Amino acid sequence: MSPLGPPSAAGTLEAWLDWQQSLHPTAIELGLERVARVLGRTGWRRPARPVITVGGTNGKGSCVALLEAMLRAGGYRVGSFTSPHLLDYRERIRLDGRLVSEGSLLAAFGRIAAALGPDSLTFFEFNTLAALLVLETFDPDVLVLEVGMGGRLDAVNVVDADVALIASIGLDHTEWLGADVESIGREKAGIFRRGQPAVCAMAAPPASVAAAAAEVGARLLLRGRDFEATERSDGRWDYSSARQRRTALPRPALPGRVQFGNAAAVIATLDELSSRLPLRREAIERGLTTVSLPGRFQRLADPRGFEWVLDVAHNVDAARVLAENLREYPVPGRTIAVCGMLGDKDIGAVLRVLAGDISQWLAASTSGPRGLTDAELVARGAAADVVLTAAGSVTEALARAAATAREGDRVLVFGSFHTVGPALSALGNDL
Numbered sequence: 001m002s003p004l005g006p007p008s009a010a011g012t013l014e015a016w017l018d019w020q021q022s023l024h025p026t027a028i029e030l031g032l033e034r035v036a037r038v039l040g041r042t043g044w045r046r047p048a049r050p051v052i053t054v055g056g057t058n059g060k061g062s063c064v065a066l067l068e069a070m071l072r073a074g075g076y077r078v079g080s081f082t083s084p085h086l087l088d089y090r091e092r093i094r095l096d097g098r099l100v101s102e103g104s105l106l107a108a109f110g111r112i113a114a115a116l117g118p119d120s121l122t123f124f125e126f127n128t129l130a131a132l133l134v135l136e137t138f139d140p141d142v143l144v145l146e147v148g149m150g151g152r153l154d155a156v157n158v159v160d161a162d163v164a165l166i167a168s169i170g171l172d173h174t175e176w177l178g179a180d181v182e183s184i185g186r187e188k189a190g191i192f193r194r195g196q197p198a199v200c201a202m203a204a205p206p207a208s209v210a211a212a213a214a215e216v217g218a219r220l221l222l223r224g225r226d227f228e229a230t231e232r233s234d235g236r237w238d239y240s241s242a243r244q245r246r247t248a249l250p251r252p253a254l255p256g257r258v259q260f261g262n263a264a265a266v267i268a269t270l271d272e273l274s275s276r277l278p279l280r281r282e283a284i285e286r287g288l289t290t291v292s293l294p295g296r297f298q299r300l301a302d303p304r305g306f307e308w309v310l311d312v313a314h315n316v317d318a319a320r321v322l323a324e325n326l327r328e329y330p331v332p333g334r335t336i337a338v339c340g341m342l343g344d345k346d347i348g349a350v351l352r353v354l355a356g357d358i359s360q361w362l363a364a365s366t367s368g369p370r371g372l373t374d375a376e377l378v379a380r381g382a383a384a385d386v387v388l389t390a391a392g393s394v395t396e397a398l399a400r401a402a403a404t405a406r407e408g409d410r411v412l413v414f415g416s417f418h419t420v421g422p423a424l425s426a427l428g429n430d431l
Contacts, residue, residue, distance in 0.1 A: 006113040013102050016109045017089060017123075024122045027369065030153035030176060034119045039129055039158060041115035044136055047143065050162045050273050053191045055147035055154075057184070058318045059167030059201065059262050061293055062254055066266040067144050070287030072097060074279040079140035081131035081156070083124065083148050086295055086421040093131045095138045108133040124148050128155035142277060150177050152190020164191040164198045164218070165269045167262060169205055170317035175344065182208045192218035197272040201265035221268055229264035231257070239264055243271050246281060250288050255297045256325045263288060295420045297325045300429060305407030307331060310423055311414040314345050319353040322414065326357045333408030334359035338397045339388065340419030341377060342370040348384030350415075358412070360404065361388040364397035366418040394422040 004022070007015040054063050064082055071078045077096050085091040093100035108130040112121070121129070128148070135143055145161075147154045150173065169185045177184045185206030192198040194217040200209060203224035213220035221227060227241035232248070237260055239246040246267070252259040270279055300308040313322040326335060337358045341347050351361075363377040372380070374390035374397070381388040391397035394413075401411040413423045 006110070009110065011106070013089065013105060016106065020109075020121075020126045021123050023126065024120045027122060028124075028149070028176065029122055030150060032153060032155070032158050034121060035125050035129065035155045035158050038112065038115050038117070038119050038121060039132065041117060042111050042129070042133060044129075044132055046159060047136065047139070049140060049142055050276050051143045051145065051159055052163050052165065052269060052273075053145050053147065053156060053159070053161035054165045054167065055151045055188050055191050056165075056167030056201075057170040057172050057188070057315065058321070059258065060146050062259060062262045062296060063165055063167045063201070063266055064144055064146050065254070065291050065293040066252065066263055066287060067269070068094070068097065069291035070266065070270060070279060070284050071142055071144075071277065073286035073290070074277070074283035076141040076277060077138075078142055078144060079135040079138050080144040080146075081128070081135070082146040083127065084417045086417060086424055092127060093134050095134070096140070100134055104134050104137065105130060125155045128158075132159065142273075147188075147191060149173050150184075150187040150190070152187050154190075157191055160193050161191055162196060163269050163272050164193065164196065165265055166191075166198070166200045166202070166205070166209065167265065168202055168317065169209070170315060171346070172315040181206045185209045186212055189213060192216050192220075194218065197221055197269075199265050199269045199272070201261045203261075221272075223261055223264055223268075227264055227268040229260040231260060237263075239267050241268060241271065246284070250285055252288050253291050254293055255299075255329065256321060257328070258321050258324075294424065294429075295417070297322065297329075299329070300427060302402070302405075304402070304405070306333070306402075306405040307410040308423075308427065309410055309412045309414075310420045311412070312417050312420050313414050314341060314350070314416050316346060316349045316353060319350045323354055323357050326354075326412070331408060331410045333406060333410070336360045336362065336401050336405055336409060336411045338362045338364055338391070338394070338401050338411060338413045338419070338423070339377065339415045340364035340366040340394055340397070341372060341415040342366060342368070342418065343372045343376070344370050345416075347377070347380040348386075351381055351384050351386040355386050361386065362391040362397045362401055363388040364391055364394045364419060366394075366416055368418060371418060394419055395426045398423060398426055
């Protein structure tokens with residue numbers, strides 16, 4: 001534990017967050033033992049409400065947003081936990097669409113601090129337990145929990161899921177999860193539970209996913225085998241499964257063709273809970289058309305005649321989706337990229353995927369222990385034969401891009417939550 005005790009009862013949210021970041025000797029330590037011990041000492045009990053756990057490399061946020069939108073459209077009170085945040089720490093815990101109050105967070109923090117005993121928690125573990133305590137008090141009709149990293153040893157996995165959903169599996173966090181997709185798939189599938197459905201939005205996931213489901217006794221549902229999304233020529237799409245068929249559904253409001261598969265996996269997940277959370281078609285349609293998610297190919301018009309696009313894509317698979325979206329939503333002018341990435345990412349591979357779609361590159365510095373300066377990012381780009389220009393902080397890079405952009409251009413800001421968050425703040429966009 002930190003040599004300094006927790007803030008006083010009158011401590012601010014910022015003081016509590018600063019203390020939590022000093023509490024554990026390492027920023028990441030996967031494992032459930034400490035988390036389970038502390039959670040047990042708080043007196044928390046697993047709710048009788050359904051729990052949906054969402055894991056995967058990319059697409060987790062989209063699936064959580066779709067789940068929230070459809071369930072809320074059906075009249076259910078939804079409590080959700082996601083990470084990280086873009087502008088406000090309170091984004092991580094949403095109560096029926098609203099950010100958690102600071103008072104509720106501080107009460108949860110105090111309860112966890114009192115239960116630490118000889119244990120300490122990482123920042124994310126503290127955050128996870130706070131979410132569980134807040135959601136216990138809120139008592140929603142359904143809990144939607146997003147895995148932070150991996151699955152098997154992630155703090156969120158301390159709660160047994162009624163349905164587990166894996167959005168995708170790709171190479172990311174390889175130093176923690178393994179160097180290949182089979183190893184990563186095994187870790188992601190650690191959220192499966194015996195006798196419970198496990199939904200995968202991938203048509204051909206790594207073999208380790210099916211092996212893990214068989215080992216634990218989970219019932220695996222794969223896109224393309226057990227359910228499917230079929231695009232139509234009229235812009236709508238059909239959902240089909242062994243349970244039922246829904247035709248001519250509206251296109252998801254989230255941009256990109258990848259969202260058809262995410263939406264199909266979400267519907268398959270909700271169908272597995274239909275005896276406890278029945279949904280009419282109207283709720284599904286309304287959820288599809290009203291869903292929103294900041295920082296995922298988020299398009300903002302600038303009065304000077306160009307467009308901003310903000311996207312947190314930070315690994316190769318996400319970069320491929322971003323490239324597809326850039327081509328699906330073309331502009332008449334140039335695409336100027338403001339890129340800021342963390343040092344532990346495969347920066348060269350990401351830049352190479354997008355190189356053919358970018359007219360001009362600006363490198364921005366990112367903050368935090370894993371952040372890179374603009375000069376370091378320029379050097380990483382040069383090693384991948386991509387030429388970036390150092391442009392200072394995110395705010396400074398935005399100003400430079402705006403001064404360069406002409407009518408009909410777009411400025412793409414991407415590479416990390418640490419890049420898109422400051423950009424949203426600088427552009428004055430509220431979540």
